[in-house]
Amino acid sequence: MNREEAYKILTELVKNPGLIKHHLACEVVMRAFAQRFNQDIEKWGLVGLLHDADYELSRDHPEKHSLILEEKYGSVIPPDIMYAIKCHNFENTKVEPKSLMDWSIYCSDELTGIIIAGTLVSPERKLTNITPDFVLNRFNEKSFARSANRESVKRCEDKLGIPLLEFITISLNAMKTISNELGL
Numbered sequence: 295m296n297r298e299e300a301y302k303i304l305t306e307l308v309k310n311p312g313l314i315k316h317h318l319a320c321e322v323v324m325r326a327f328a329q330r331f332n333q334d335i336e337k338w339g340l341v342g343l344l345h346d347a348d349y350e351l352s353r354d355h356p357e358k359h360s361l362i363l364e365e366k367y368g369s370v371i372p373p374d375i376m377y378a379i380k381c382h383n384f385e386n387t388k389v390e391p392k393s394l395m396d397w398s399i400y401c402s403d404e405l406t407g408i409i410i411a412g413t414l415v416s417p418e419r420k421l422t423n424i425t426p427d428f429v430l431n432r433f434n435e436k437s438f439a440r441s442a443n444r445e446s447v448k449r450c451e452d453k454l455g456i457p458l459l460e461f462i463t464i465s466l467n468a469m470k471t472i473s474n475e476l477g478l
Contacts, residue, residue: 295372300340303367307347315476317343319406319469320399326468327398327454341378341399344371357386397453404442405465408432411439413478421470421478426463433462 308314324342328335348363360380368376380389381396382403391397412432413421432438433447450461469476 295340295370295375297336297339297343299370300343303370304343304347307363307366308350310350313346313349316406316410317346318472318475319410320345320403322468322472323402323406323465324395324398326464327402328395330456330464331394331398333394337372337375338395338398340375341395342402344375345379345382345399345403356383359383360387391453394454397449401447401450401454401461402465403446404444405433405447405462406469408439408442408444408447409462409466409469410476410478411442419478421466421473421476424466424470426459426466429462429466430459433458 304314304317308317320342321339322342324338325335327333328338344363345360348359348361348366351362352359360383363371363379364376371379374393374395377389378391378393378396378399380387381391382399384390384400391400409421409424409429412429413419413424415432416424416428433444447461448458450456451458454461456464
């Protein structure tokens with residue numbers, strides 16, 4: 295599977311432009327972590343690009359999230375990519391993350407949303423003006439983006455061996471490279 299094929303699946307399933315931007319953010323962040331760990335950048339990018347592709351179909355049934363994608367496209371999505379996608383929702387799928395790729399999507403998914411939300415409340419509303427410390431401060435505010443699962447992000451420390459601030463920095467810097475596509 296290549297990026298073009300994955301993007302076609304994504305746009306067949308996802309209609310919300312904001313959700314497409316979330317996928318693009320996760321894709322670029324996953325690519326950055328693949329580079330950090332000297333892994334397959336293309337494969338990791340596909341995980342980020344497709345991880346929530348069935349979200350609109352499973353919104354009312356979180357226990358089916360990522361499983362609908364597997365039902366529809368499991369024959370064309372490579373098994374290790376599909377496994378990582380199911381891991382990002384392991385509280386519901388019970389598919390336990392094992393690899394660096396699995397843990398990276400699990401830890402970074404919620405963080406991209408916190409970064410975007412932080413950017414939208416900043417005075418300039420520009421991703422390029424956001425600092426890691428700014429994101430960390432928002433991250434530590436329990437009332438900010440309160441639905442974001444911060445515990446999953448914090449697992450970066452014990453599962454990936456990356457301190458939280460460094461994890462935020464890598465993610466933020468990656469997202470800045472596509473700030474125009476994100477509209478930020």
